[in-house]
Amino acid sequence: MQLDFTLNINNDTWYPTADISGFKAKTGGRVDIKEKLILTFSAPGKITEGDITVSSNPWIDFKTQIESTEVGKGVFDIIVTIAAKDGQAIGNAITNIHMGVNASSDTAPKWASMSDSFTAAADGVPDVDGELVIDCAALPAGLESRDLQLELARGEKKELLTIKAGTSALKVAAGTYRVQANDLCTLDGTLRAAVKLSAAEVVINKGQRSHLQVSFARTVRSTTIDIAVDLPNVPALIEEDLDVVCLENGVVKHRYTLRHGQKQRLENLPVSGKFVVRINDLKLNNVHYVFSDITGNLNGQFHDVAFTGAKLQQRDDTQSGSAKLVINIKAEKAVPTTFDLRLTDGKDTARQYRFASLPVRSGSREQSVLVARGSYQVGSCSFIYNGVVHYVDATPCPLTVDSSKPLQLDVTITEGANLHVKGFPEFLSFGGCADMSPSNVDDLAEARVSSLFKYSGDDGMGDASDYLDPAKEPTSKIIQMARDVSAKTSEPVLPVMVSYTCNLSLGDVERIIKDPVRHHYSFANFIQSLKMAQAMRDDAHPVPAGYIVNPDYLGECQKYGFAPEHAIPVRQPLSEALAHHGVNVTIPAAITDTLKGYIKAVNWLVRVVAPDVVLGWQVNLWGVGGSQWIYSDFTYDDVFDPADGKHKKMTLDPTLAGKLTAEYALLVGVFDEIPYTRADGSSAVAKGADFMAADRYEADDFTARAYKNGYCYTPYEWDRTFDFCAALSRYLRQPVLPWQVPASRLATKDEQVGELEEQFWGTGGSYLMGHPEIGHSVEAINDRLLNIEFLDVHAKMMGHTPRELFNRHAWDMSEPKYRDFPLRGIFHVQVGGGATTGVVSAVNRNSSSWMRSRLKAYRDNPVKFKG
Template sequence: MQLDATLNFSNDTWYPTLDITGFKAVSAAGIDIKEKMVLTFSAPGKITEGDINVSTNPWIALKTQIESSEISTGIYDIKLTITAADGSAIGNAISQIHMGVNVSSDTAPKWETFRNSFTFAADEETQVDGELVVNCAAFPAGLEDTALQLVLVRGEKSEVLHPEAGATSFAISAGTYSASVAELRTADGTVRAAVALSTAELTIAKGQRTPLDITFAPAQRSTTLEIAVDLPAAHALHNEDLSVVYLENGVEKQRYIMRAGQKQRLEQLPINGHYSVRIDDVKLNNIHYTVDAMNGALDNRFHALTVTSAQIRQSDDVQAGSAKLTINVNAEKTVAAAFDLRLVDAARQYHFTDLPMQTGSHAPSVLLAQGVYQIASGTLIHDGIVHYIDVAPQVLRVENNASQTLTVTITEGANLRVKGFPDFLSFGGCADMSPSNVDDLAEARIASVFKYSGDDGMGDASGYLDPAKEPTPKIIEMARNVSAKTGESVLPVMVSYTCNLSLGDVETIIDDPLRHEFSFANFIQALKMAQAMKDDEHPVPAGFIVNPDYLGECQKYGFSPDYPIPVRQPLSKAMAHHGVNVAIPAGITDTLKGYIKGVNWLVRVVAPDVVLGWQINLWSVGGSQWVYNDFTYDDVFDPIDGTKKRMTIDPALAGKLSAEYALLVGIFEETEYTGANGVSAVAKGADFMAVDRYEADDLTARAYKNGYCYSPFEWDRTFDYCASLSRHLRQPVLPWQMPASRLASVSEDVGELEEQFWGTGGSYLMGHPEIGSSVSAINPRLLNVEFLDVHTSMMGHNPQELFSRHEWDFSAPKYQDFPSRGIFHVQVGGGATTGVVSAVNRNSSRWMRAKLKAYRDAPVKFGK
């Protein structure tokens, strides 16, 4: 039964409301709801269950279910279903529905302008359909049995239709859609035809017909080759890169690197002439492998070509003057795993497998031919722990059968299995406490949600914080609500200041005992709240990242570990205020190192089950110009000798210096103490290190005007820094507050840059094949942003120049090697920076949510 009702809107800029009353049947029959009432409508923002109140007479307990889909920036299609809580009939008891909408922006249309979108029904779906009539021309010859795919997109909604030749009708929900159609082609790609639509935008009106014409270009014919490599696991070339060459009439046209188990399809090849598929010879471990060529006619047919062991010939490749090789392994620990070693020169290569990860000497039976061999070092992850495999020398010169020795050093690095986080590379997002956060975070299937602690988000250093103003319990509840929706664990993470050096005036703030007392006390309060929410399902109730900018400022200033800071007295007062009756250990002194150890100890005493990380910045070495190119600073603090000196900084050195400083001041040091029960105990240091680039989206003024606008080259160097930091710390690293904004392609509309938050972080992390490796694929509005003159030596004059200085490729995600860099988790977004919540940049956050959701289907695991 279709219904009608009276709508009474009350307009408010940010939270307009609506009262719906006077329900009646369109057919004039009486209302008798047996199962459900359904409402469909559009709104200028999201609506949650908490925004809806249904009045009944007589009173009935009701359930509401909301489905929403963003159809354009900040505009949502919403379906509300109302049922009785006990499944009984509702009859005509619903007297009023009151609802409010969380408006997406102050420029959004008034809700009342969507009055005509409201449709109501009882015990059936609302009738909102119009009719799309597709008039399709006859399919070209050779494509008569091919399915045509017409795609209609309205915001997040998409619908795939399959029109046939002639007139075909489809029932489509009312609204405006963009229409596109895929090329018509056979499954094997040998026949194809371009398809044209009479319009790319369709407006479907409820109860009305809308026409669409489809025509075809003449069919084009071609040949298709599908190349496969099928070798058994025991074959010597099974794990080798094979260089596959496609020749057309004797001329090389394409070249690919393939391995066993892979396929490569070549389409739109000519229909006359001949082809040849060849594989370059491989000389491996003194055996010369040749592969029979696969030849045939280019004939408008599909050819499946498979390389098998039957086509591979082998002969000896032992050379005069070959040398014996000894591999000496120095392993820091014996690990029940094996590693490989590969030596490569222009003519041949050697691959030694199953070398045990333990100290010992190995003499392969294979002799090395004369040559100059490159030996690559790398990492291996076993049981969640990163192991660095370094080889010396990295270039081996073999001459005149002189015996050679390689020394392999195996060093243990970070344990990527950090408590509270998944056993795979995972992602988290920033919450801003908007009602839509839970749905957005659940849609993205995030593994953590973070929010600044306290009332002001900066330590609340002016007084003891009212418990009602501490958001920790709310964020923990939010994380658990997200988890309830996804069925996956979600860790709440608070970002807490116990000393806020982000404000400047570093020497004054760090020396203020009253500020320390209040911030310590407010930190204790948040810790106690988190610990109180531990239960069997949540053994790690929360995480804390402490003191953004603190380490960076201290390192930049060159503060030594014994730099004087008031610690014990303010810490004691803060503990007394919250009834923490544990003696402060002697190892916590009135120094910088004492302060850091005091923060760590406090966490372990007050909230032993939370996970703890400190934060450090890219600019801690004195600036972040080195991200763009190696940069020389006059006064970089050297943690080894405690002096400032002139240094040229690159990512590896920046990471090393930051790690050395963090270790110097005790970030990961243990502290012995006596518990309240009189028993000796040890408080461990931090569990991980968080790394902050700068949280603004690249193509907003607050980013590029401050010298932060990255191309993939700069992002590469940022994560090179993370790798170096993790290696020298031997601790896991969490890139934090990373901008998740993306680039726009030339086919997208770009409006006001300061409102749309475009950038590169999301495109880099998750891959952006629509951009690929082409500067010309980026929307020109984004390429022509004018940088400040002061930054042109680093960044160029505009993004066009920035992106043109180095080769890059967005085709694939960049997170694949993050675990080998010591990275176990990435948190994206910020209070005003694109992450995954629609309340902060709906455009890119929607894109990021879809990418992260898909990622969870096949996450990157932490080794064997």
């Protein structure tokens, strides 16, 4: 039953409201709602259950269900379903529905401008359709049997329409749609015609008719080549990457890497001349594999090309003067798996040796294949076994063979991080920042996050001047928010508090770090948060929360070069804080009035007060003295070297920066165990931190607070950032969590880019999740972003504009970059910040929606902690 009603809207800037009353049947009959009332409308933001009040006579206890879809520019299509909780009929009892909207921004359209979008129905779907009349020209000759598909896109909603020649009338829900169509082409791709649309956008109004004309450009013929590699009877090449090259009229135009069983299609090739497809020669384990070229005419036809055993010659390539090779394996711990090693020389047709299925246990193994004279790089990969990263290192490298004298290659296998961190999933996972807006729960559930994080305390900066009122500590609220998200997704969600027990982000480091009064209050407020978290542990939530402590603390201490013995008041303020909360445990002797004692005190507090939470500390890219090394290797005059405690001149790259940061964290005891005595007199050991969080800088790249501070990244700089994380994990031998990673994305050429400080464009999301619309082309990026002018002070480091920065190095964002994160020791990534794009629509709806959809899809096929 379709319903009429009276609608009144109040256009408040941030919380507009609507009242719907006077329901009556469109047919004039009596309203009789048997099961549910369904409302559909558009709104300038999201609505949650707490924003809806349903009044009735007689009184009924209602339940509401809300579905929201972002359709662009902060506008959402919303469906609200209202039913009685006890399942009874509603009849005509509803007298008024009051709704509020959490406005997406102060520039979003007024809600009253969307009044025509409101519809209502009893026990059925409201009629919101209009009619789209499509006049399609006759399909071009040769393409008459092909289906033409138009894509209508409204925000996140996409609909494919199959169109035939002539006039078609289709029902389409009201709204404004972008329209696009791929070329119409034959199955083999040799004949195609571009589709021409009379408009790139159509507006569908409820109950009205809209029109679209479709015509075609002239038909174009081209050549298509399907390339296959099919070598089931050549076991040595089954797992080899083969270099496939395609020449058009003598010029190399395409290059791919294919393996046995893979295919590659090349379309839109010329219709005159010759093509050559070849697989470059491969010399492997003293066999020279030579493939015959496959040639043909570029003639506008389809060519099915297959490299099979018939196209392959295998020639013995054993060289005189070759040497036996003994591989000496030293495994830190034997595990029942294997690994491979590869030797490669630097010649045009590289001579390679692959030693496969080597056992992970100590011992010497003479190889049956002799190694020819030459200089060889030794290639090996880390691997994961039972969630633990293992590093494979070989010496000497390069390996030089200059005689037939037997050679020794020493291989060391070292255990690294255990990626199974309590409270987190057993796969690479993602989390997002929460700002406690009402829409957070729906957004985080939509993204299917595995964690959410929020700064603890009232001011988020340590609350170092007084005991914090428990009502102002958000720990319990954030834990409940995580459980509300989990209830929507039926997947575990870990709440993570970011807690300052000493806030060195404020500057004035020497004074703040030695202020006993600040330590006293911050310790006490930290204890309060920990007690709240531990109190919410139950069988369904054995890890009630996580903590990341003290952003910028280790970074500042490392930059200053504070030694572990650097004097800091610890025991007295800690004792006073424990007494304030009635925690009757003796402070262990290992906690001294030093920097190392302070770090141990924080760790010990967590294990004593909240033994079931998970704990991480945070480090910064700039802790080594600056972050200029992200753009290129950079020489600093004053770098603290934890190995000898001295300051010295160093040229830093990501690996060295990660190594120095790890060594400093280990030096000051972040992961040290602390023996202590429990309140009952029994002995115990408090574990150090469980993981390390790594922070780049949270601002979105194309906002002034990022690029004016020297932070605007292309994929090259992101590569180096995660190289740093990999080195950090390796030298810590602990798992790493990249934290506050901006999840903003790039804009393409055809997107509208408005005010940069409001839209928060960036590269972090595009890098992490892949952005095939950008691929590897600078010219695919919106000019507004490319032409930002950097400050002169950063020009030497970053160039003058993002266009210069993007043109410095080859890069490709066609595919996601997270796939090798576990091998880098990365187990989880948290995106966003208080004013930086993550997954919540309260911070940058434009990119957060984009990120949510990709994280949601990721959970269907996450990266497991396997080799």
